Amino acid sequence: MSSHICDIYFRAMLCPVVSKHFYNVRTTEVDPTDVRHDNSFMGFRPTVSLRFPEAVAMRYKVLNIGKGSANEVNLENFGYCNYISPKHAVIFFDEYTNHYELINYAPCGTYVNNVLYSNNTSTKRPEVTVSSDEKCANVEIQVRDIIDKKRKISRVRKSSLDNKMTAVDCIDKLECCCSNNQDDLRKGWEGSAVLSHGSLLRFGCVSFVFSIVECTSP
Incomplete structure (x- = not known):
């Protein structure tokens, strides 16, 4: 079974980071005995959880990542x-x-092991379409912040990983802690990133651990 799966999925997968300490290695596409359970860059540890989205196996030699169902990793x-x-x-x-390599196409860049890979472009990024519900939620957040300042209340801001967790559970789904710093984007590396087992990949708020599957030769 292992060799058959290796032929199809080319021995790699993306495992979603599901908390400040863990990434989920559960998947129905790869034999569990072939999945490596070692730590990743930044010390994230593997877990097998039914609560969170499962890992995505790399079916072919190319894996498309982006927003929408046209991508293998939506x-x-x-x-x-x-x-x-x-x-x-x-x-x-x-x-x-x-070697496995990653090429960034996004205007806002991609982080690999905390190193930014970006496109140095002067074109203006199109504005994100915001629904009326999202606008109301954003206004509510702004009003709450103003009231907190007047009352001298300090709230703990959620990290991007916490926001990703709640987004999976459809709670506080409209919050995003990313910043679009143009100076940082201009400093980003425009070449490809070489990936190794345990590399930490971050696309906006969404993080994954890149895992190379231990398959036996067919």
Whole structure:
């Protein structure tokens, strides 16, 4: 079974980060005995959870990542973020070097092990379409912040990982803590990122651990 799965899925998968400490390795596409359960970059530890979205296996030599069902990895299924693109990034396997690499296509960039990979473009980013419900929610947040300042109340801001968690559970789905810093984007690396097992990938608020599956040769 392992060798058959390796032929189809090309020995890699994206595992969603589901908390400040864990990433989910559960998947029905890869034999559980082939999934590696070691720690990732930044110390995230693997967990097998039915509560959160499962890992996505890399079916072919190219894996498309972005917003919408046209991608093998639809980022909307893993969390809410204002800064994810329809074609955000692509992961491919280079047979010449035997390495997995990531190319960013998103105007807001992609982080690999906390290093920014971006497109240095001067074109203006199109505005995100916001529904009336989202506008009301944003106004409510702004009003709450003003009241808190007057009352000298300090609320703890949720981290991007916490927001991703609540987005999966459809709670506080409209909050996004990403910032679009143009200076940082201009400093980002425009080349491809070489991925290794345990690499931490972040697309806006949505984070994954890249896992290379331990498959036996057919």
